[in-house]
Amino acid sequence: MTLSPEQWLLTHHYLQCQNDENFEKIKSLFLQIKLSKNNSKPKTNPGNVALIYEIQRPFIAGDIVTVWLGKSLKECLPVPAIQLMEIVPTVRVCLHHNKYPSLCFSDIQLQNASLSMAYHSIEQYVQLWSKVFIAESVYDSVRAKNLIFIRHAPLKWNKFTQINNCVDDPYYIPKDDVSLVIPPKNQDSLDFISIKSGDFFCVRYEISDSLNAVYHFVVTKVKQKENKKTKKKDEDVIIRMCAEGDHSCRVTENMYQELKKGNQTCEIQIIPMPDSFHRVYARLKEVLSVNSEWSSLSKKIPISDTKSNSFNKLSATRKVVEISLKVFNDDPLAKQLWKGESGIELNPIQQDSIKRALTNSFQLIQGPPGTGKSETGAHLAYIFSVTNKEMHASEKDPMSCKKAVLYCGPSNKSVDVVHKNLHLLNEKVLNNKLKILRIYGRTHERKDYPDPVFDLTQERTDRDDDGGGRVLDEFRNESLHKIIRHNCLDIESTKNRLQELLNEGPSNIFYDGILKADQIVEDRGPLTQSMDSFWPRGQLHPVLFLKVYGMERSTDYKYSRKVDSHSKCNDEEAEAVLKYIKVLVKEHDVKHESIAVLTPYGAQKNLVAEMIKNDCELKTKESLSVATIVESQGDEYDIVILTTVRSQEVSEIRYKQYVQPDRQWLNENLGFLTDDHQINVGITRARYGLIIIGNDILLKYDATWNKLIEIYESEGCIRTV
Known part of the structure; x- marks a missing residue:
């Protein structure tokens, strides 16, 4: 059914009046619908119309609802279960992915990805953990109240693999990625929605009253080719997707025969992955690219067996180990707490963790809240900083003076704790000899110093743990954007x-x-x-x-x-x-x-x-x-x-x-x-x-x-x- 925007609005008013039993208003609406039908002119391309409207549907006992039946995801045997429920005409909600999101879009749990031994390749690591990541992120994704649909979408199915088992009827699964090709004439809808790698698709086919199907996919790639003549991206947009879960896409024999014809269209519900997950997911997938920025050490760490001899040989160079251990043993600030009473040292477990970190190229230090992990991290940053200076003095290498220590954290508050410790040490004991440079995100920079250089299209909402996006006053003179602003005044004059x-x-x-x-x-x-x-x-x-x-x-x-x-x-x-x-x-x-x-x-x-x-x-x-x-x-x-x-x-x-x-x-x-x-x-x-x-x-x-x-x-x- 194709309706003009005015007809959609009238239909929405009709449903509201029906719920309120306002029959006089319904009569008036019928006349308006009839009038709009007579006056409406055929659209050249009605598929490009994008509509945004609010849906409210109260339910009371005795209401009749339209549902689609599918197979239960929780039972071993094929047991019927409600899969789709119609809220209003043409708008259906998938109960499967709302109730069991991880089963619909992924087929692996955390314990299956956390192998006791080493992974055999970085590809295996990415494959397993990306599925865990999808299972985790989809829980947040399905909570969104907005329903985004693409209707009459012609998916391109390639090859299928037949699966036979003793419990269920034989079924087919796609052997390769399924793709959606959007030509330039139909790309107006992409001005309203953003589809990225990692987003989720709930695909619905309705062939007849007795033949329908629902499949779940994860978007793997969104690509738009550049026109070689015009050098503009005015070619087809190609969206590739795959079924990550075991229950995501089981094609029955009847549907297989229909999909082979290649002329069936479907309805797609887009479930966007949250931005915070998008960034991590993209970084995880990047390791498999040819020009990956992942270092050899960062690739070796996740696939290694932490108990193996080869992993324990990931030690730092002998010279660095000797100097850093000497700093730890001889410098009293390397062992002592920097706040509170003087002379109190770190506890034995913290000192042992620091020694291990100074000896190895990679060290994992973990523990529950309040056990002193941030304190240990601050001391490590100080020791590495002194080690860099000692290396420069002993080697007479002009490049060694440019070495720095980078401390990263999952939030601004986590870095603030370490920054406060180093700032306190630098101000009260070292007479500001330690050069501290704090790097903030765009939110903090824009709120402190408005600067049109930043990309205004990438505005993000402030996180709750970021203190409202403001730099703490005691750190202001150590923030990168303050230092750049101060030192570049002559250039910008x-x-x-x-x-x-x-x-x-x-x-x-x-x-x-x-x-x-x-x-x-x-x-x-x-x-x-x-x-x-x-x-x-x-x-x-x-x-x-x-x-x-x-x-x-x-x-x-x-x-x-x-x-x-x-x-x-x-x-x-x-x-x-x-x-x-x-x-x-x-x-x-x-x-x-x-x-x-x-x-x-x-x-x-x-x-x-x-x-x-x-x-x-x-x-x-x-x-x-x-x-x-x-x-x-x-x-x-x-x-x-x-x-x-x-x-x-x-x-x-x-x-x-x-x-x-x-x-x-x-x-x-x-x-x-x-x-x-x-x-x-x-x-x-x-x-x-x-x-x-x-x-x-x-x-x-x-x-x-x-x-x-x-x-x-x-x-x-x-x-x-």
Whole structure:
């Protein structure tokens, strides 16, 4: 069944009214459905329509539900069990993978992968542990409330292997990976969903009332070929998947005959693997690649028998062992606790663990919480640091002084414990002779020092164990991003493309007044001879802030196909953009390729691009650049028109002027405009002039925008449209 978005909405309202027994409303809906059917026009490609809607289905005793039967996963003999249950028409939930996720997508338990002896190869290790990893991650994956479906998907099945046993009927399993090929014309749906290696697929076939099947796969590879002529990725997207579990894909004889025909389509439910698992899974699979970054030692450790003689021979070089043991025996700080009463030494087990770690290239130290593992790790880091200095002094090797000790942990808090110990030792005993450099993730860097260099498309939510993403004050001078920022001020002290007023805002707000316009920029003339008259105060002040009090709106289907449904656009600001493009081109001889329109919202980008395309004066000018702020990173343009989009009724904004807005209010009403990174990128893309279009009353609620607008007001660069 193929329905238009309007028909889907009416169907959803019908189901709500049916649950509420609102029969008068149902009659009205029937008339609307009939009317929409008569007025609807055939779509050229209805398969590209992506819909997002909320489903609520209460159940009461006596309700009739539609179910699909399958075989129980927990019984040895083939016992019937409910596999799918229909929530609303065309939306079915798989009870199997929700109840037994590890059995559906994997067939191995932790004890089976933890071999008592060594693995015979790194391939065996990856194969076993990736299945354990899948079994663990799928529990988190199936908890997601969102149901994502791809309908009418033509899977490509290759060869099959027949399995015979004495308990069940003969069945087939796929010998090779199963693949889904998505041609360019059907790739619009990929703008709404992201499919990666490690994601889970629940595949449903409905051949007839008496023949249906459900299979479970794990995505192994997502590949898009590059067109050799255009050098663009406009070829087919190929998604390969495999059945990892013993019960994942058992094809009966009847289904085997249907799949051999190659013309059957299916419905796929996508179950994304959580991002935290994705990173580890990708790293685990990387070891099998030809250009793997895994070292020989890191490959040898997981497949070795820890009790074997060969593993115990993984010792460090004799010279390193001698020096490190000498440091441990002679340096009192190597054995003593660094906090509390002086003179108290580490316990014998901790000292023995340190000796073993100094002797071997690899050492596993484990124990329950509170047994002093972090304390031991901090002492090891100190001993290795002193060893590096002793090696440099004894060998006279200039390269040995560049050796460093790297301490890693699963969370910021775990590293904070070791960092605190080393920081305390360095400050109170060593007089800061120990050089400590703390490396944080992007979340901490962005919150401490807004910098547009970071990739804004990779924003991640803060973890609960990261202290809100802030660097502790005592570690601030030892953090890498603070040191880089301090040491690179001279390098960043000039910005060749930014004119003085263009430079003033970002310099004062983001860079403590360090940025200065280069003399070459100050000496160059206007972009065209008549541009001096365009700016309110001439070419020496090439900034124009246009007050536009339009109304933002959430995107409809037309402009949300390539952005998420929560994106925003503003028609009044888009019209102002076109107006000033024409003014620049017609009255001031600015070339089309010199102008770029930037916005924080993808929906506004699509709206402006569509309006330019439909404008008889501008539609043939393909050189006009329209992009989101994120997409513009690293680029620069002669004239930038920045449309900020977010706006409300002026009366509503003034009503709130006596209320101190909190972070939630700012996020709801200003969204991306509260992101200093995006602000910085947006206002620093222009070489000759910047035009900002927005609602100044609303923008002033954000501290950064308030400072910017005050600068522009003091320079007389404000106009009202």
